[in-house]
Amino acid sequence: MKLKRWLPWLILVYLVTMLVLLPARVVYWLPLPNNIQLSQVSGSLWQGQAGQVVVDGNVINDLRWDWQVSSIFLGELVVDVDVPKQNNPFSLQGRLLASSTRVGAQNVKASGSLAALLEMAQTKLPLQTKGRWELDVNEYVVTAPGPVRWCDNLVGNARGDNIQVLVNGQWQSLGSFPVELGCHNNNSVALIMRGDNDLSLEVDAAINSQDIQASGTVKPTPRTPEGLAKLIQYMGQPDAQGRYSFRL
Numbered sequence: 001m002k003l004k005r006w007l008p009w010l011i012l013v014y015l016v017t018m019l020v021l022l023p024a025r026v027v028y029w030l031p032l033p034n035n036i037q038l039s040q041v042s043g044s045l046w047q048g049q050a051g052q053v054v055v056d057g058n059v060i061n062d063l064r065w066d067w068q069v070s071s072i073f074l075g076e077l078v079v080d081v082d083v084p085k086q087n088n089p090f091s092l093q094g095r096l097l098a099s100s101t102r103v104g105a106q107n108v109k110a111s112g113s114l115a116a117l118l119e120m121a122q123t124k125l126p127l128q129t130k131g132r133w134e135l136d137v138n139e140y141v142v143t144a145p146g147p148v149r150w151c152d153n154l155v156g157n158a159r160g161d162n163i164q165v166l167v168n169g170q171w172q173s174l175g176s177f178p179v180e181l182g183c184h185n186n187n188s189v190a191l192i193m194r195g196d197n198d199l200s201l202e203v204d205a206a207i208n209s210q211d212i213q214a215s216g217t218v219k220p221t222p223r224t225p226e227g228l229a230k231l232i233q234y235m236g237q238p239d240a241q242g243r244y245s246f247r248l
Contacts, residue, residue: 058120061087075099089116094137102152104141111135114160127231130171133164137181150208151183151190158191165228174198198223199232200243217243221238 032038040051044238046067053060064082071078076099085091096105111134137156142149143145160177180192184206193203193216198215200221205214218244235244 048174048188056088060089071097085111089113089120093211100139102143103145104139104153106139108135108137108140108156114163128166129163132161134159142187147210148208149187151187152181154181156181162229167225167227170227172228174225174228175223177201199228212248214248215246217245219243 002111004203005151017088035056037054038050038052041048042051043049045145046069048065050063051061053063060083062084066080068078068080076097078095078097080094080095083090083092090110092106092108092110093110094110097103109134114129114131114133117133135156135158137154139153140151140157141150141153160179163174163177164171165174168171175198176243177193177197180190180194182190182192184190186206186209188206191203191205191214192206193201195202195217200219200220203214203216205212217239218232218235219238220232224232232244235246238244
């Protein structure tokens with residue numbers, strides 16, 4: 001009688017144990033999107049590594065993941081991910097989460113080459129640009145995500161370091177550009193630049209999967225490279241404070 005009482009629990013423990021110990025190679029059997037390919041997979045399904053991940057032709061090496069199995073019983077998927085700096089266009093560490101009501105991230109830190117990021121995002125700037133970027137997100141949440149609904153709560157910041165642009169065949173140094181991250185009222189991601197940089201560049205940008213909109217002002221300062229200051233003058237007439245307006 002005692003065995004019959006405990007048998008369902010023993011079966012449940014056995015099934016959970018088998019699930020936890022599933023090899024990571026089972027991802028080869030999953031119906032992944034056509035634009036994603038994985039190779040050199042090792043470890044377990046819940047704590048493993050992919051030697052190479054290709055997303056839309058962009059290669060990421062040595063991706064590691066660690067699923068928080070206990071979160072599944074609370075109705076949420078939580079995974080810690082790690083992309084090392086070596087042999088990658090960027091590094092990333094942080095926690096990603098998803099449930100039936102929201103997706104988000106916590107304690108995400110990332111950094112990399114600006115030129116590589118622009119290439120991956122297929123973004124072209126008016127001038128050839130290079131430098132480094134950093135991202136630090138404390139918390140990000142979006143409920144009922146969709147093409148234009150990208151943001152319900154976002155606390156974090158970003159930064160461009162040693163930014164340089166190519167002007168008349170010469171690289172001009174622009175210094176650093178801090179950016180605040182947040183959400184706009186229309187649930188797009190907000191990127192705010194306050195003007196504390198060598199160009200006095202102020203920007204308010206809204207981003208979702210359908211559109212990128214940005215407006216702001218720029219004002220040459222004594223720290224602005226001469227060649228770039230001359231280019232800015234072609235943006236039109238400045239206001240009374242010497243600021244040139246733009247909209248993208």
